[in-house]
Amino acid sequence: MSEQAWPMRLTVVPYVLLAGLTAVTAVIKRDQPRSLVIDLGLCALIGLWTLGMFTLRPARRTDHRAMAVFIVGFVLLLAVLVARDPWFGFLTPAGYFYTFVLLPWPVELFGVGAVAVIAGYAQSYAIPKTDVVGLLATAAVIGVNVVGMCLTGWLGRRGEVLSRQRKDAVDALTETNRRLESTLAENADLHEQLLAQAREAGVIDERQRMAREIHDTLAQGLTGIVTQLQAAETADDWRRHVTSAVGLARESLTEARRSVHALRPQPLQSATLSEAIGDVVRRWSALHGIDGQLTTTGTPRVLTPETESTLLRATQEALANVAKYARANRVGVTLSYMDRTVALDVRDDGTGFDPQQTRPSESGGFGLVAMRQRVEALNGTLEIESEPGFGTAISATVPVTGAGA
Structure with a gap:
């Protein structure tokens, strides 16, 4: 109706x-x-x-x-x-x-x-109402009317209630859809913001990666080359120093190309981490004439490429700093495999420095910053202990993950 x-x-x-x-x-x-x-x-x-x-x-x-x-x-x-x-x-x-x-x-x-x-x-x-039959018949007719019409009223009321409930449900659904559309619009805006932030973060991360790679390859290699050429100017066996400089140039060029393509460092391509670090220590010791020894403790295990690259680069950076600043006679490198972590310790008996006064600069402070960024990116920690006249100790600790964890 x-x-x-x-x-x-x-x-x-x-x-x-x-x-x-x-x-x-x-x-x-x-x-x-x-x-x-x-x-x-x-x-x-x-x-x-x-x-x-x-x-x-x-x-x-x-x-x-x-x-x-x-x-x-x-x-x-x-x-x-x-x-x-x-x-x-x-x-x-x-x-x-x-x-x-x-x-x-x-x-x-x-x-x-x-x-x-x-x-x-x-x-x-x-209907005659003078006897019981007539009265019962009359009551029956009236009863049928009362029951039928009251039932009709109840059904009508029930229909109104259901109709109102359906309307309320439709209104609630409409409101929910409106809110959902609003939420989807907000999520779309948030998604765009997150994408923009992710792109910006990706650019920053790539810049930092390239800065670390350039420092660990070109900068260290060029420093070594300059050192060898300077030594060749005054040495009788100048050919040995020139040959070393040429070798460093070729290695630096190879590592630079690998950094551009985000590949693993060359020493890790065909050797374990312990073997790669041992090779780096031996070559560094021969190049700079400083006694260097590697000690490995614990049971070696397979680590993720990122962890191995980080520890290898930390070794190279620590040794490069020893060669440039420490004037040390001996360097000890320890690679420790523990239950949940792997640690790299590099200790020298050089002049030392005050860690509180060390600041990153274009002339030489970026190496420690890059090393710390690499280690902390793997949820690890980097600790530097040094005191003027008493040498330096650098310790990098990284959680163990990967196939051998």
Whole structure:
């Protein structure tokens, strides 16, 4: 039943039914003037009651108390008319319209039940009520009307509840979809920001990687080359120093190419970490004339390429610093394999320095910074112990991961 149909049934249909029944009464009781006058008076009274209490007062139609008074009066007048003339039972649909629409739940059931009693009485008007059978038949007709109409009212109310629940669910779903769309839009913006930050971070990481690789390959190699060429200027066996410089140049060029392609350092291509570090120590010792020894403790294991590269580069950087600054006579390198970590210690007996005064600079401080960045990128730690006149100890500790962990 549409919302536009209800006003017509409430404001027009009752008057049409009443007018039709009034005409029928006038025809049937044309030979009974006194009874006709009473019926016409009751018809006029119920019509005026409806007009004054409902039709002409639309503002009061939502006032449940006022509408309850109106329906009580309507039902009482309808009961009198049906008691006098059974054909006025055809006016009961108007009573149902009013009670279904104007009364709140569950008061609606009482109004519907009262109208159903009147309708059932009208339908059983012709049944004799002088014996038990007639009374039972009358009660049965009235009962059927009451139960049927109350059930209809309950089903209608249940349908309204379900319809309201569906509407609430649709509204909730619509709101959820709106919020989801808003969240998706926010997530899209956040995703764009994260991508931009990731790109920026990637650029920074690549710059730092290239800076470390350049320092560990070209810078150290060029330093060694300069050292060898300077030594060749005053040495009798200058050819040996020139040959060493050429070798360093070739090695540096190879490592630079490998750094550009982000490949593993050349010493690790065909040797274990311990063997690669031992080779670096031996060559460094021969090149600089400083006694260097490697000691390996624990059970060697397979580490990730990143871990091995980091420890190898740390060894190269530590030895390069010894050659440039320490003026040491002996260097000890220890590679320790432990249960959960692997540690690299480089100790010298050189001049030492004050770690608190060391700052990265273009002239020579970037090596320690690069070393620390490499180690901390693997969740490791780098410790530097030194004191002027008492040498230097550098310790890099990295968690063990990989196939052998």
